[in-house]
Amino acid sequence: MNVSDITKVMDRTFAPARPLRSAFGMLAALAAASVVAACSASTNTVTVDGGSVQGSYSIQFPSTAAAVATETVEVRVFGAAAGGCFTLVQKQQSHQQLPDAIVKAGPVSPCDMQTSGAGALTLPFGKVSVLAVATRKNADFLIGCGDGDVSASNAVVTVPLSLAGTSVSVPTTTCAELTAHCSGGCT
Numbered sequence: 001m002n003v004s005d006i007t008k009v010m011d012r013t014f015a016p017a018r019p020l021r022s023a024f025g026m027l028a029a030l031a032a033a034s035v036v037a038a039c040s041a042s043t044n045t046v047t048v049d050g051g052s053v054q055g056s057y058s059i060q061f062p063s064t065a066a067a068v069a070t071e072t073v074e075v076r077v078f079g080a081a082a083g084g085c086f087t088l089v090q091k092q093q094s095h096q097q098l099p100d101a102i103v104k105a106g107p108v109s110p111c112d113m114q115t116s117g118a119g120a121l122t123l124p125f126g127k128v129s130v131l132a133v134a135t136r137k138n139a140d141f142l143i144g145c146g147d148g149d150v151s152a153s154n155a156v157v158t159v160p161l162s163l164a165g166t167s168v169s170v171p172t173t174t175c176a177e178l179t180a181h182c183s184g185g186c187t
Contacts, residue, residue, distance in 0.1 A: 057075070057121070057130050057146065057156070057157040057158070057159055058156070058157075058158045058159065059073060059075070059113070059119075059132055059144070059159050059161065060144070060158065060159065060160045060161060061110075061134075061142070061161055062142070062160075062161060062162060062163075062170075063170060064173065064175060064176065064177060064178060065170045065171065065172060065173045065175075066134075066141075066142060066161070066170045067110050067178045067181075068110075068173045068175045068178060068181045068186075068187075069136055069141065069170055069171050069173065070109075070110050070134040070135070070136060070141060070142065071109065071134075071135050071136050071137070071141075072106060072107035072108060072109055072134070072135050073106055073107065073108060073109070073110060073113065073119070073132055073133070073134045073135075074104065074105070074106035074107040074108075074132070074133050074135075075104060075105045075106055075119055075121065075130060075131070075132045075159075076098070076101035076103075076104040076130075076131045076132075076133075077101055077102045077103050077104065077121060077128050077129070077130050077131075078098075078099060078101055078102060078128065078129045078131065079102055079126065079127070079128060080126065080127040080128075081099070082098075082099045082129055083099075084129055084147055085129050085131070085145035085146065085147050088129055088131045088145055089131070089143055089144075089145050092131065092133060092140065092143055093140075093143065093164065093165065098131075102124065102128070103121055103122065104121075105118070105119040105120070105121050106118075106119060107135065110134075110178060110182075111178070111181070111182035114178060114179070114182060115182060124150070125150050125151055125152075126149070126150060127147070127148070127149050127150075128147070128148055128149075128150055128157065129145055129146070129147050129148075130145065130146045130147075130148065130157045130159050131143075131144075131145045131159075132144045132145070132159045132161060133164075134161060139164075140164035140165070140168075141163075141164055141168060142161040142162060142163060142164055142168075143161065143162065143163075143164045144159045144160050144161035144162060145159060146158045146159040146160070173186065173187065174186040174187055175187070
């Protein structure tokens with residue numbers, strides 16, 4: 001399996017919601033998003049202003065070996081006030097406090113993301129930054145972030161992962177694809 005195949009199987013779908021107009025609406029939407037993230041399949045559709053829209057975020061591992069070595073992935077979505085991906089990645093790498101996320105999913109394993117659709121999210125319209133942190137041995141292993149402006153016509157955010165630091169390395173694997181690892185056929 002090549003890197004683009006890993007990207008394809010790691011697609012997670014979210015559906016933009018109506019812009020929030022009140023504090024009560026915001027709390028209700030966040031509560032609903034938490035339920036969707038925990039229970040939904042990989043595709044969620046929401047009716048917005050009389051039409052259906054869908055979107056997705058795509059977690060892109062740098063290699064099959066990196067996907068196999070990953071124990072969990074946590075995805076957090078931040079609004080424009082968080083400062084964008086550059087700021088979020090810097091804070092994550094230096095272990096600084098991150099701002100509050102609009103919604104989050106995980107931590108889930110790459111196998112659960114692939115087989116059960118774990119990690120699906122529902123997001124509001126607007127500028128967002130999708131931060132993904134993959135862990136291995138209880139430490140940050142891979143970090144990636146994608147900025148996007150979620151709307152009815154543009155609802156895709158790509159999150160390319162890369163090593164979390166210079167001291168991190170990807171172990172070798174006997175797996176040719178993530179699917180084989182998930183079924184216990186290789187390590």
